[in-house]
Amino acid sequence: MFGRTLKANPSTRALLLILALALFNFVASQSSAQQADNEAKLPIVGSPINDPKNGQPDGSNSLVGAEVGEVSWVRWSRTTPVTPGAVEYCQVSTNANYARLSLNVNGPFSASLISNVPYYSDGSGQYGLGSTPLIYIYGVAPINSLAVTLTCPVTSNTTYYLDILPATGPTPTPTQTPEEPHVYIRIGGATAIGVEEMLPARVEVSGGRPNYTGFIRALVSTANVNGTYIPHYFGLIVPGTASLQSNVLIPISLDSTGRGSSDQFYVKGIKASANKQPIYARYSDGPIERSDTEYIDIVNVQSVTVTRDTGQVPFDTNPNTGGGLRIYPEKKTPTDTSFGRNKFTVRAKLSKPLAGVKVDFKIVDPDDPTQEFVVEGDPTRLTDIDPNLDGDNDNRDPSALYPMGLNGLTNSLGEAQMFVQMSSKPGDNIRVIAHARPNPLSGSSSYFGGVYTNANDAYFQGAMIGETAGPTVAGATTPMITTWRSLHIERDSLGVVSGNVTTRTVTSIRTNTNGTSDLTISGGHLEDRRFEGGRVAYVVLPTPLSFNIKTNTTNTITVKGTTVPSSIIGRTVTIYDDDDADRDDETLTGDNGQDVPMPDNGLLQESDEGPDNMFAIAFIKPKYDLGAGSYDNDLPFFLNTPKAVATRDYPTDEEAMSMMEFDNVSLRKDKEFWTIYLFGAYQGAVNQDSDPKYDADSNGLESYIGYANPKVGALCLIEEMSDEANHGVWDPTDPGFDPRYDERYVPLHEVGHLLRLSHDDGGFMQLGNPINRYYFTGVSINKMRSIDVPWMADH
Secondary structure (H helix, E strand, O other): OEEEOOOOOHHHHHHHHHHHHHHHHHHHHHHHHHOOOOEOOOOOOOOOOOOOOOOOOOOOOOOOOEEEOOEEEEOOEOOOOOOOOOEEEEEEEOOOOOEEEEOOOOOOOOEOEEEEEEEEOOOOOOOOOOEOOOEEEEEOOOEEEEEEEEEOOOOOOEEEEEEEEOOOOOOOOOOOOOOOOEEEEEOOOOOEEEEOEEEEEEEEEEOOOOOOEEEEEEEEOEEEEOOEEEEOOEEEEOOOOOOOEOEEEEEEEOOOOOOEEEOOEEEEEOOOOOOOEEEEEEEEEOOEEEEEEEEEEEEOEEEEEEEOOOOOOOOEEOOOOOOOEEEOOOOOOOOOOOOOOOEEEEEEEEOOOOOOOEEEEEEEOOOOOOOEEEEOOEEEEEEEOOOOOOOOOOOOOOOEEEOOOOEEEOOOOOEEEEEEEOOOOOOOEEEEEEEEOOOOOOOEEOOHHHEEEEOOEEEEOOEEOOOEOOOOOOEEEOOOEEEOEEEEEEEEEEOEOOOOEEEEEEEEEEEOOOOEEEEEEEOOOOOOOOOOOOEEEEOOOOOOEEEEEEEEOOOEEEEEOOOOOHHHOOOEEEEEOOOOOOOOOOOOOOOOOOEOOOOOOOOEOOOOOOOOEHHHHHOEEEEOOOOHHHOEEEEOOOOOOOOOOOOOOOOOHHHHHOOOOOOOHHHOOOOOOOEEEEEEEOOOOHHHOOOOOOOOOOOOOOOOOEEEEOOOEEEEEHHHHHHHOOOOOOOOOOOOOOHHHOOOHHHHHHHHHHOOOOHHHOHHHOOOOOHHHOOOOHHHHHHHOOOOOOOOOOO
16 A cells, blocks of 8 residues: 655646545455455556646556655555464665655655564454554655565565656755645544544645745634534644634744645544545635645444354343343353353444444443342341442453454444453453544544443443444443353252151050150160151051150150050051151151152242342352253162261261262363252251251250252252251241241252352351341352352351
């Protein structure tokens, strides 16, 4: 891509300017589409035209270069992927006998080698496309095929050959006789400007009155409001002033040759336009008056959208506080190896389809939507879940960009995109804001410096940034995007109850004065006090006998009543435990022949909100999607949880695992596929199984209704829960009701342990939990939202 400055007649300047700018954009877009090597091209013009900024002599339609004494430019651009990176530093060199180089259009042109030339790699391709800045070439002496070479540490060297042509007229020398005046507007080399972007500009004059000192007037398109002209699509700013103006006077001084450049001023975009907008410069020196016109596009980001890769869990509406969109940045299945599972694409669309426009992206972290939470049922007492109260930037795991960085170049549709890698912590939230800045090397913008968040939304200078933007709004934003995590639960339980009754032979009867009778038995020792609350039965026709058991020793059963017939002596009786896990037995049978149910998942359902899913407040959703083969409700029955040492509170890992079949145990440490095990056993160890009910055993150990083990999972003792609730007293209105014994609560509490919650958290996790703490506290929510993987729980 090549431009030049030549002397020529003024009649065709405007036509060629438009042609050259269009051709420049065409060549750039075609190079990207062809995916050719890094290159820069001289324009081919097919008709005899002239232009002092970028043209050819009359009758020429061949490639041309620079003239002696004139300035042209060259720029290299990438058209194939390169190793990702922000910038590569190269050098540009040529033969100093024929041309000199500079990075500034006004020189000085003293170098034949320029080092540390940035070669950018950001853009719209898979790994990024980019370009060097303009390299200005000043012709010194005529030569055919002068080499101008780009040398880089990574990118292959590229050489361009151009002709340095003889000057079309005598080399300008100081003279008191001015040549025909010419006026040129220079706006940072730009053909487009973004809303809120500001570019430096100058007006250049040649052929003016030598040693002239005066002013140049610059004007922009304006809107008439109440008879006053004001800036409309863009405005002008004079250094030292802050207000935008529709026209300004800029000081200029010409040298002894009648050449000079005005003081610098600035052009700022304020409204996107469907058409190119003109900027004028006028030079007036007595009877001589000359003007020049440039046309530039003023663009903004009109809309921002987000998409997920095909095959990933799509975005859906975030059902929790704050709204916006929900994303699951995790594996879909245990074997998911897809690249995009924790990423999504942000696509910004310009107000018009311009290619090669740079779009900047900014990720902001809105305030946490679950900042306040009621403590212990009292709405006047609040605790902060948000780590930094009302401020933003409070995510527990900062989100990261991948790998294009914070900008991209638009394609022919005027669209630029980037990838975002989302935080894995549930409840973390972000917005991505896009802003068009076509001239990042020469222009400036304070837009992102003025962006801030308030609660869930983003603002610029007090105005909310939306997902679509009007013409005077510089940027647009994605909806708030919030991370949710799935908790994949495998549930098992023991099978049919057996061995919870026994038989003995009655050898004698004694009637007591307190309304009870003692039955002495033989045939083996009983577990001391195990059968309290149960019954003893003897089948005798026509009327079977049955007596409620008050207590028992190793060889005596004390029953309620004094009417035990002597005919039972010498007979075999059946002794039933009081166990009734499902609380459906009017006549106790020790649950013999009944299946042990799964732990109740009434508070752990695949739901987006409580009370069906009490973890929803922490942005966690249970899933039961591990396959039918992973669910067993008929594992071999154990009457008591195995325990080798009577004085220990809980069984060892090996003892607990001897009952279970955790098919997905290999997944329990997978940070991208949270998996836990929820198991329904029958009752605790022999000295902790509530037989006798509510009494500590001789070692001081009390019964328990569930426990969690980081290596095993959450274990719920179905029959113990029934014993603790006193055989069916489950009425929440009862003054003695304790939700800790709700068969839905115990699995929730134990799974909470697997999510690293402890009894000290209060609420659901507190032991001896009263009914008004039927919720997760802010402490618990904080912990669940900060973990990398479950299983590091206490008991």
